[in-house]
Amino acid sequence: MMNYENRPSVPPDPPAVHARALTVVRGPRTVLTSLDFDIPRGRITGLLGPSGCGKSTLMRAVAGTQAKVTGTLDVLGHPAGSAALRPRIGYVTQAPSVYRDLTARQNLDYFATVQHPALFRSRPARREVVDRALADVGLTNRAETLAGNLSGGQLGRVSLAAALLATPDLLVLDEPTVGLDPVLRRDLWDLFHRIAAERRVTLLVSSHVMDEAERCHRLLLMREGRIIADGTPASLRERTGAATVEDAFLKIVDAANTDTADATEEALR
Ligand SMILES: Nc1ncnc2c1ncn2[C@@H]1O[C@H](COP(=O)(O)OP(=O)(O)OP(=O)(O)O)[C@@H](O)[C@H]1O
Numbered sequence: 155m156m157n158y159e160n161r162p163s164v165p166p167d168p169p170a171v172h173a174r175a176l177t178v179v180r181g182p183r184t185v186l187t188s189l190d191f192d193i194p195r196g197r198i199t200g201l202l203g204p205s206g207c208g209k210s211t212l213m214r215a216v217a218g219t220q221a222k223v224t225g226t227l228d229v230l231g232h233p234a235g236s237a238a239l240r241p242r243i244g245y246v247t248q249a250p251s252v253y254r255d256l257t258a259r260q261n262l263d264y265f266a267t268v269q270h271p272a273l274f275r276s277r278p279a280r281r282e283v284v285d286r287a288l289a290d291v292g293l294t295n296r297a298e299t300l301a302g303n304l305s306g307g308q309l310g311r312v313s314l315a316a317a318l319l320a321t322p323d324l325l326v327l328d329e330p331t332v333g334l335d336p337v338l339r340r341d342l343w344d345l346f347h348r349i350a351a352e353r354r355v356t357l358l359v360s361s362h363v364m365d366e367a368e369r370c371h372r373l374l375l376m377r378e379g380r381i382i383a384d385g386t387p388a389s390l391r392e393r394t395g396a397a398t399v400e401d402a403f404l405k406i407v408d409a410a411n412t413d414t415a416d417a418t419e420e421a422l423r
Pocket residue numbers: 180181182183185203204205206207208209210211212362
């Protein structure tokens with residue numbers, strides 16, 4: 155019989171993202187304050203918190219587009235922003251970057267040509283990858299529509315399709331489901347799970363909608379530029395005795411406020 159106890163231990167994969175004392179200053183403000191976290195590979199990590207808490211800033215730092223970042227921030231084994239990371243990260247911002255005078259297909263054909271010239275040199279190779287990306291995001295029947303005539307949610311999905319062209323190792327998606335109806339939201343989350351499971355892609359997905367938390371493998375809960383909790387949805391619910399992640403978040407916020415009030419009272423004594 156196989157003795158699993160004596161199998162040589164396999165070292166765990168290094169995290170996709172490793173941050174220590176990560177701090178970001180924007181204008182006169184420190185918007186991320188000394189964050190410590192790891193993002194595991196091949197999993198979906200949700201970045202949740204209220205509007206303005208710093209989710210986009212954290213994603214920009216991971217994608218390497220944020221200035222004034224201090225502390226340690228390693229992405230796929232390289233310092234964030236390294237040139238070597240460029241082809242390995244798909245980053246989709248909240249503002250879709252799509253040419254409105256081109257069709258959805260022409261946009262993707264263009265991005266495949268300019269962003270991955272070595273990968274998709276031949277027209278048939280581009281056609282295949284563009285067809286797959288359009289199908290991934292449920293836009294096959296809108297392929298020949300001018301982007302200017304697509305809805306906001308459809309434009310966002312063209313941007314997402316562009317990020318999926320070259321099968322990145324890390325996908326950073328800033329609020330990808332904003333403005334989508336429940337069916338499309340569910341379909342996109344199914345796609346994220348397929349990408350993580352079948353293509354071994356790591357996903358970092360932000361949302362301020364707490365019901366999306368349950369769809370993530372792990373969560374980073376943020377508030378006012380700090381990470382206030384880090385764990386699986388189940389572990390956060392168990393730890394706080396809450397029925398939902400939203401209630402867990404509220405309990406953690408209340409506990410943090412009480413701690414701060416206690417510390418302030420203590421200091422004033
Ligand atoms: N260019 C800037 N200069 C100074 N402060 C900024 C700048 N851009 C953003 N901020 C501030 O940084 C903080 C974090 O912003 P960020 O966009 O990262 O939050 P967020 O959690 O992504 O919000 P939302 O969910 O609304 O997109 C906010 O308080 C915002 O006002």
